[in-house]
Amino acid sequence: MIDRDERFMVLALEEARAAALRGDVPIAALVVRDGEVVSAGSNRKERDPTAHAEIIALRRAAEAAESWNLRGCTLYVTVEPCPMCAGALVLARVDRLVYGCADPRAGACGTLYDIVRDSRLNHRCAVRRGVLERECARLLTDYFLERRKSRFPSGL
Numbered sequence: 001m002i003d004r005d006e007r008f009m010v011l012a013l014e015e016a017r018a019a020a021l022r023g024d025v026p027i028a029a030l031v032v033r034d035g036e037v038v039s040a041g042s043n044r045k046e047r048d049p050t051a052h053a054e055i056i057a058l059r060r061a062a063e064a065a066e067s068w069n070l071r072g073c074t075l076y077v078t079v080e081p082c083p084m085c086a087g088a089l090v091l092a093r094v095d096r097l098v099y100g101c102a103d104p105r106a107g108a109c110g111t112l113y114d115i116v117r118d119s120r121l122n123h124r125c126a127v128r129r130g131v132l133e134r135e136c137a138r139l140l141t142d143y144f145l146e147r148r149k150s151r152f153p154s155g156l
Contacts, residue, residue, distance in 0.1 A: 013100075016078045027078050029057040029076060031060070031073050041054070041057035041059075052082065061092075072095060073095060080109050083108040087108075096127075
């Protein structure tokens with residue numbers, strides 16, 4: 001039986017696949033409150049370096065709530081947030097973060113840093129990591145393999 005976090009991560013993976021189809025890194029995020037998706041976002045970094053999936057989803061959620069304060073919300077994201085996105089989670093007062101795979105190069109929610117649980121900050125998020133981890137990691141791996149193939153068709 002699929003649990004609630006897995007159900008929302010499946011939806012985030014669908015959003016991430018859509019990002020890949022338009023040529024962006026397949027990362028997506030959903031903001032959920034009271035069991036309902038409030039907003040979704042997927043990477044649009046090819047046009048704007050700050051247009052990470054999490055930032056887009058948080059902006060849309062704040063718009064829908066007509067408030068910057070997103071207490072009571074959970075952010076689901078396919079890949080561990082970077083420092084910018086982790087900071088935005090703290091500033092938006094998101095209660096809970098659920099992510100798929102770790103980011104060994106920029107992960108700021110337990111891998112390189114732990115911004116969302118830093119006791120020196122004025123808010124902390126509960127974190128669940130590794131939800132549909134293999135599927136989330138595979139999507140990224142496949143995307144970058146495909147990009148390399150298209151750049152270097154001879155297999156360099």
